[in-house]
Amino acid sequence: xxxxxxxxxxxxxxxxxxxxxxxxxxxxxxxxxxxxxxxxxxxxxxxxxxxxxxxxxxxxxxxxxxxxxxxxxxxxxxxxxxxxxxxxxxxxxxxxxxxxxxxxxxxxxxxxxxxxxxxxxxxxxxxxxxxxxxxxxxxxxxxxxxxxxxxxxxxxxxxxxxxxxxxxxxxxxxxxxxxxxxxxxxxxxxxxxxxxxxxxxxxxxxxxxxxxxxxxxxxxxxxxxxxxxxxxxxxxxxxxxxxxxxxxxxxxxxxxxxxxxxxxxxxxxxxxxxxxxxxxxxxxxxxxxxxxxxxxxxxxxxxxxxxxxxxxxxxxxxxxxxxxxxxxxxxxxxxxxxxxxxxxxxxxx
Amino acid sequence: xxxxxxxxxxxxxxxxxxxxxxxxxxxxxxxxxxxxxxxxxxxxxxxxxxxxxxxxxxxxxxxxxxxxxxxxxxxxxxxxxxxxxxxxxxxxxxxxxxxxxxxxxxxxxxxxxxxxxxxxxxxxxxxxxxxxxxxxxxxxxxxxxxxxxxxxxxxx
Numbered sequence: 001x002x003x004x005x006x007x008x009x010x011x012x013x014x015x016x017x018x019x020x021x022x023x024x025x026x027x028x029x030x031x032x033x034x035x036x037x038x039x040x041x042x043x044x045x046x047x048x049x050x051x052x053x054x055x056x057x058x059x060x061x062x063x064x065x066x067x068x069x070x071x072x073x074x075x076x077x078x079x080x081x082x083x084x085x086x087x088x089x090x091x092x093x094x095x096x097x098x099x100x101x102x103x104x105x106x107x108x109x110x111x112x113x114x115x116x117x118x119x120x121x122x123x124x125x126x127x128x129x130x131x132x133x134x135x136x137x138x139x140x141x142x143x144x145x146x147x148x149x150x151x152x153x154x155x156x157x158x159x160x161x162x163x164x165x166x167x168x169x170x171x172x173x174x175x176x177x178x179x180x181x182x183x184x185x186x187x188x189x190x191x192x193x194x195x196x197x198x199x200x201x202x203x204x205x206x207x208x209x210x211x212x213x214x215x216x217x218x219x220x221x222x223x224x225x226x227x228x229x230x231x232x233x234x235x236x237x238x239x240x241x242x243x244x245x246x247x248x249x250x251x252x253x254x255x256x257x258x259x260x261x262x263x264x265x266x267x268x269x270x271x272x273x274x275x276x277x278x279x280x281x282x283x284x285x286x287x288x289x290x291x292x293x294x295x296x297x298x299x300x301x302x303x304x305x306x307x308x309x310x311x312x313x314x315x316x317x318x319x320x321x322x323x324x325x326x327x328x329x330x331x332x333x334x335x336x337x338x339x340x341x342x343x344x345x346x347x348x349x
Numbered sequence: 350x351x352x353x354x355x356x357x358x359x360x361x362x363x364x365x366x367x368x369x370x371x372x373x374x375x376x377x378x379x380x381x382x383x384x385x386x387x388x389x390x391x392x393x394x395x396x397x398x399x400x401x402x403x404x405x406x407x408x409x410x411x412x413x414x415x416x417x418x419x420x421x422x423x424x425x426x427x428x429x430x431x432x433x434x435x436x437x438x439x440x441x442x443x444x445x446x447x448x449x450x451x452x453x454x455x456x457x458x459x460x461x462x463x464x465x466x467x468x469x470x471x472x473x474x475x476x477x478x479x480x481x482x483x484x485x486x487x488x489x490x491x492x493x494x495x496x497x498x499x500x501x502x503x504x505x
Contacts, residue, residue, distance in 0.1 A: 247465075248461065248465055263357065264458045265458070266458075267458035267459070267461045268454055268455055268457075268458035
């Protein structure tokens with residue numbers, strides 16, 4: 001563990017539950033050795049969004065007061081009554097404008113590189129330490145499966161109308177053979193779209209990957225909503241006939257409503273180990289909702305965490321141990337889920 | 350529901366049975382001395398293919414027993430195939446093994462569904478007032494389908 005400079009105590013490496021995940025073994029050590037020092041370097045030029053950059057504001061206001069002063073000097077050179085006008089203009093125009101710009105102007109980002117860019121660089125480094133490839137904002141093409149699955153889960157309308165959906169901070173495992181992606185999803189539904197969706201405001205993580213072998217069928221699993229929204233019945237209208245699936249686990253049946261086009265296939269995928277893991281994930285993250293969908297051989301899991309997971313620099317500092325720990329735990333958990341399903345698909349008995 | 354899940358098991362079991370002719374066809378060429386075993390296997394396959402009454406516990410038990418016997422015989426054949434140097438390198442048999450593993454996964458899933466349905470049925474027909482209704486209508490509890498993990502695998 002490396003000590004942080006100054007008064008700030010070093011947050012230390014995050015604690016993650018590895019649970020047999022080989023690719024995450026040693027992550028704690030790597031974070032301590034590589035990520036925290038890197039973050040401390042970035043932190044020097046990081047100005048949090050909420051913190052005012054007085055230097056930038058002062059510089060933005062300077063042209064007004066300098067301009068007023070130059071005009072006053074020019075008028076003073078001319079002499080006569082215009083000197084008084086110049087003096088009044090300087091004190092009652094140039095100085096107030098300078099004060100307004102300096103006190104209330106735009107100045108919440110560092111002059112050379114925005115805080116957001118620094119934050120994204122930090123996230124990218126963390127993601128790469130975790131063995132992923134950083135993609136950032138998802139390309140508009142290639143997300144058709146995800147959009148379809150999300151519409152089947154009632155998280156966005158099938159036609160996409162009336163919603164603002166952002167697929168941000170995408171990380172991928174291109175060499176995994178499963179096209180695994182994890183990304184931040186923000187969906188906000190307008191008033192007219194709200195009749196067709198189960199939630200109006202989704203902010204959380206999405207996991208999406210291909211199953212190792214071609215699996216036919218449609219499986220929808222909707223987690224019971226927490227809070228008041230649990231009273232709302234999700235408006236899911238799948239385009240294929242599905243029937244409820246009652247599984248052996250009472251706790252799983254309490255936590256999820258599962259519908260499937262093929263009862264056998266639903267049980268093929270939802271093995272006892274996988275069901276346990278989903279319940280475990282519910283307990284760890286306590287999301288507003290947790291939904292999953294299998295369609296056209298691709299599995300998607302949407303975790304509504306009510307926050308943008310990769311925006312951890314919105315606090316006062318980039319050195320945010322809780323934000324970092326949360327990211328690692330969430331990503332590790334999703335990775336374990338994906339791996340478990342892939343392994344289960346090969347070895348289930 | 351129990352009948353539906355039972356038929357789902359049969360669909361998956363049939364996929365497994367359909368693999369047998371491929372193995373037999375290859376084995377007949379190289380293992381003429383195992384003619385008796387191959388004939389037994391073919392006979393057992395025909396036996397499990399016969400339709401049965403899924404509403405009667407004894408016929409379902411008999412069907413599961415026949416399935417287990419077929420599995421044991423197929424396992425014995427696979428053990429001999431595995432020790433046969435020429436057959437072990439056969440591409441057809443490698444494909445059969447691969448498909449068998451996949452089918453086993455589906456059978457396990459179907460078995461979970463069936464056993465859950467059989468448990469629900471058992472609870473209903475053995476507890477009042479369902480007990481009376483089941484006796485009057487002649488509905489019986491169905492047996493659980495036990496896993497046979499060594500199906501088609503060479504015995505060690």
